[in-house]
Amino acid sequence: MKRILEKIINDNRVWVKDGELASYIPELLNADKEALGICITTLDGEEYFAGDHNTKFTIQSISKVITLMLAICDNGKDYVFSKIGMEPTESAFNSITNLESNELKKPLNPMINAGAIAVVSMIDGENKEEKFNRILRFAMKITGNDSLSINEQVYLSEKATGDRNRALAYFMKSMDIMEGEVENILDVYFKQCSIEINCRDIARIGAMLANDGVLPWNNQRVLSREVTRIIKTIMVTCGMYDGSGNFAVHIGIPAKSGVGGGVMAAVPRRMGIGVFGPALDKKGNSIGGIKVLEELSRELDLSIF
Numbered sequence: 001m002k003r004i005l006e007k008i009i010n011d012n013r014v015w016v017k018d019g020e021l022a023s024y025i026p027e028l029l030n031a032d033k034e035a036l037g038i039c040i041t042t043l044d045g046e047e048y049f050a051g052d053h054n055t056k057f058t059i060q061s062i063s064k065v066i067t068l069m070l071a072i073c074d075n076g077k078d079y080v081f082s083k084i085g086m087e088p089t090e091s092a093f094n095s096i097t098n099l100e101s102n103e104l105k106k107p108l109n110p111m112i113n114a115g116a117i118a119v120v121s122m123i124d125g126e127n128k129e130e131k132f133n134r135i136l137r138f139a140m141k142i143t144g145n146d147s148l149s150i151n152e153q154v155y156l157s158e159k160a161t162g163d164r165n166r167a168l169a170y171f172m173k174s175m176d177i178m179e180g181e182v183e184n185i186l187d188v189y190f191k192q193c194s195i196e197i198n199c200r201d202i203a204r205i206g207a208m209l210a211n212d213g214v215l216p217w218n219n220q221r222v223l224s225r226e227v228t229r230i231i232k233t234i235m236v237t238c239g240m241y242d243g244s245g246n247f248a249v250h251i252g253i254p255a256k257s258g259v260g261g262g263v264m265a266a267v268p269r270r271m272g273i274g275v276f277g278p279a280l281d282k283k284g285n286s287i288g289g290i291k292v293l294e295e296l297s298r299e300l301d302l303s304i305f
């Protein structure tokens with residue numbers, strides 16, 4: 001397995017030159033554009049690594065999966081999906097026009113920014129500190145990593161420049177999609193996006209989902225089977241934003257990307273995969289990461305379809 005992973009990483013390093021680092025969060029420009037790494041966590045707890053798997057990066061939109069888990073556990077799926085849709089999008093993850101013009105009159109799904117910000121408003125907690133601490137603690141549990149923390153520079157950088165997210169949030173407040181203090185909700189959102197992780201951390205989240213809510217390394221159940229089924233389904237249809245259809249056709253694995261360069265994937269009943277490559281394609285997905293997953297899916301016959 002290790003040899004296969006090393007070959008796949010080396011085969012696909014060429015692609016990173018076609019991508020760009022995310023620049024709209026200025027601090028993300030400090031990443032190494034050439035980096036490419038992978039970790040696989042199997043359901044019997046084996047872990048395999050290759051390339052720049054040890055590099056830390058910010059979780060960004062992969063955190064949307066974690067907050068959706070908590071929001072469903074706190075409120076039930078019916079309430080969550082009364083405020084947010086479960087339909088794929090053909091618009092960018094931070095589209096403004098889509099929020100007002102789509103026929104549902106709510107964010108299309110919880111994986112785009114508007115939907116994810118609304119999800120934060122539903123997470124239990126007396127105040128923003130309590131909400132964020134619940135998110136961080138849950139992230140620690142499902143990665144088996146007690147030392148997770150935020151990258152303060154990335155957090156401050158996004159907070160300083162996140163006006164598009166502010167626009168989405170204030171608009172949702174005006175539409176009664178979201179309750180509470182907008183700036184506090186955004187603060188939690190910016191922090192959750194700034195949690196620092198590596199390939200192993202996200203591979204483990206994928207492995208928990210692949211294992212229907214049970215942590216493979218200690219057999220602890222952290223989510224019901226039903227919640228993991230919903231999460232994986234939303235990942236297939238919406239996890240790569242407006243690139244989800246193409247990803248489903250070519251790779252066929254529930255996955256979620258982030259503009260930090262991570263892709264977390266869950267192959268049901270087989271493994272979790274964490275990939276990192278901060279050079280992004282036009283849709284904000286890791287360009288090398290997608291190519292790595294494509295070759296891996298072909299090589300190990302991982303498509304669920």
Ligand SMILES: NC(=O)CC[C@H](N)C(=O)O
Pocket residue numbers: 060061062093094113158165193257258259260284
């Ligand atoms: N696609 C992403 O990873 C987006 C997350 C980023 N923090 C944002 O809100 O814009």
